[in-house]
Amino acid sequence: MAQNQQVKAHRSGRPGAVSRWMQQTMNARMMRKIRRGRATFMGMHVLILNTVGHRSRRPRETPVSWFPGGDDAWLIVASGGGSQDPDWYVNLMAHPEQAAIELAGGDAVPVAPHRLDGADREEAWERITAAQPRYAKYQGKSDRRFPVVRLTRR
Template sequence: MSETRTRKPGTPGKFSRWMQVRAGARAVRKIRGGRARMMGMDMLVLNTVGKRSGQPRETALTWFPDGDDGWLIVASGGGSQNPDWYANMMARPERVSVEMPGREAVPVTPRRLDGGELDTAWQRIAEAQPRYAKYQSKSDRRYPVVRLTRR
């Protein structure tokens, strides 16, 4: 008799996680090659360092402009929990950088938004990409929004 493991709703299984890793690696290659749009959204590569492992990590993410010097990213993580990149970034904020299409990495400082800043940023994000608002409405938690600025 095999043991069945249960996982939180919205938490990817092994196959889903494998597909996410493969798709993420492909997206990173495309961004580095100068192509940076997915489903009508701009993409960047977020470079972090593993919270526990200390190993370099790279994640392709959508982003939204925030003034002349900032980028907004959303830590949706499949709905039920914050993504690993978010935990890594917040644990080692001094080791975070971003790569825009075909450009070198730029060191950035991440700052989680809250209060009125979060509300304003979320409104802009939801207007730019209504799918984020729809996705958020299906989750029991509020997605963190992080502002990245050049360091």
């Protein structure tokens, strides 16, 4: 039975139970480090994205890498989630008015998310992949176009 559930999760484009457990464990560890003042991971800036569940409306926290997006703005890429957008992105877009970020060692800052499209997305994508070529590699392995979101201070 458990094996059938794992196969079903894999076919649906969603991570299986073991993969989700590993991700949750690593996310919790990374968030502790960010809150203690660690600003980078694997050469990338990281922050904690605070959202609420799109159905449950329960608080959610996710460590996410970010890139400079201009004055008081941060760019994030919804690259995880397999063949579907990651849960954090779905939550962020469902309840944008409740979004906040925590930078290394800092308090939560309310932000407004804006999904970038067209030339704005392309310009941001070029800057992101120039800074971290691994994102172009990730995109090349996916059948969906990764959303790029600009977070601005509210």
